[in-house]
Amino acid sequence: MPDHTAVRPLGLSFDRVSHGYDIGKTVLPVLEDVTLDIQPGEFVALLGPSGCGKSTLLRLAAGLEVPVRGRVSGDGTPITAPGPDRILVFQDATLFPWRTVRGNVEAGPEARGELAAKRARVDEALALVGLETFGEAFPHQLSGGMAQRAAIARALVNDPRLLLLDEPLGKLDSLTRLNLQKDLVRLWQARGFTAILVTHDVEEALLLADRVILFSPRPARIVQEVRVDSPHPRRRDDPALIAMRSALLANLGVLEDV
Ligand SMILES: Nc1ncnc2c1ncn2[C@@H]1O[C@H](COP(=O)(O)OP(=O)(O)OP(=O)(O)O)[C@@H](O)[C@H]1O
Ligand SMILES: [Mg+2]
Known part of the structure; x- marks a missing residue:
């Protein structure tokens, strides 16, 4: 991969961020006091129950929304609008x-x-x-x-400095999904952007990310962070990954019967 395509990755900070949506007469609380620092070039995966606020967090990072409280910043500068250095890829290719x-x-x-x-x-x-x-x-x-x-x-x-991936592989068959997971790691290694991936798949999070963040049901708070140090390419039968998977599933309220 030609190296001239490498980008200067963006560092991202959520500083005590709370957010909600106006629904009629009330505000629906969606994020609650989220503090999260993502290093330039880091690959972070976000896990959490459906509807907890993961996509909202990506929209804040993209600058499509501004938080009700707290601050979202890129390299120390508040993010208040979309920009070509921060790009969101949706579940449907759109x-x-x-x-x-x-x-x-x-x-x-x-x-x-x-x-x-x-x-x-x-x-x-x-x-x-x-x-x-x-x-x-x-x-x-x-x-x-x-x-x-x-x-x-x-x-x-x-040339995004931050690539925001909102369940981009969610609707694909498992074989295509495995291939695209490898592609994503390869592209991230070649280009060096910062990546945030929302996924419902604990195994996918552990295979791809440097760090996995688990959120509570809405309003989303961070309940667990797992650092994954295994080098790429990772093996899904790596005992370290299997142990982390069990811990994450337990916190998601999923009981394993194997
Ligand atoms: N524009 C909006 N106006 C009002 N409510 C919204 C809006 N966008 C999202 N919500 C609500 O905010 C909550 C969080 O939504 P969000 O899409 O961030 O969840 P999510 O974690 O990405 O869920 P999923 O895993 O199902 O994609 C949901 O209850 C949703 O109904
Ligand atoms: Mg979502």
Whole structure:
């Protein structure tokens, strides 16, 4: 992987962040006093019950929302608006159906008037995710896994310093999922961005991340942090990972019968 594509990763801080949504006459509390420091280049996975506030936390990091209390900052500067250095990839690939794969990847640079300068980078992003021969295909001609890889290429072409992944592999079959997990680690190692991955899959979190954060039911508070030191590539039968998996599942309220 050419090294010139490496980025300067963003350090991210949540400082006593609480957030909620106005629903009619009341405010629904969603995050409660979350303090979390993520180092530049770190890969962090977020786990927690459905509806607890994980996507909300990513939206705050992306600058799509501003917290009701506390502060979210990137390299010490408050995050108050979206920016091309912080990119969110959703569970559904959300590609523009009327554009080709290449057209989708070009969308960000084009919107910033940088397309002429970035053409080589578009090719490189397609190659990074193994879609170099599908540039002229339309989204409806792709498999679910290919669409998700196209969405990741569309994010990577902007050289994000922070990549926010909201269950990007959630809807894929298990084989495609295993391959894309390996791809994500490879891309993260090659490009050096900071990564935050929301997942419901404890094993996926432990296979990919440097640190796994477990949240309570809504309003989300941090209930457990696990540091994963095993080098990549990791093995799912690594006894250290199996022990961490049991501890996380117990805290999620899942009892193992094996
Ligand atoms: N724009 C909004 N307006 C009102 N309530 C919202 C809004 N967005 C999210 N919520 C509520 O905030 C809570 C947290 O939502 P969020 O999407 O952050 O959860 P999540 O942890 O990502 O859940 P899941 O695992 O199911 O994706 C939910 O109760 C949801 O209904
Ligand atoms: Mg969510």
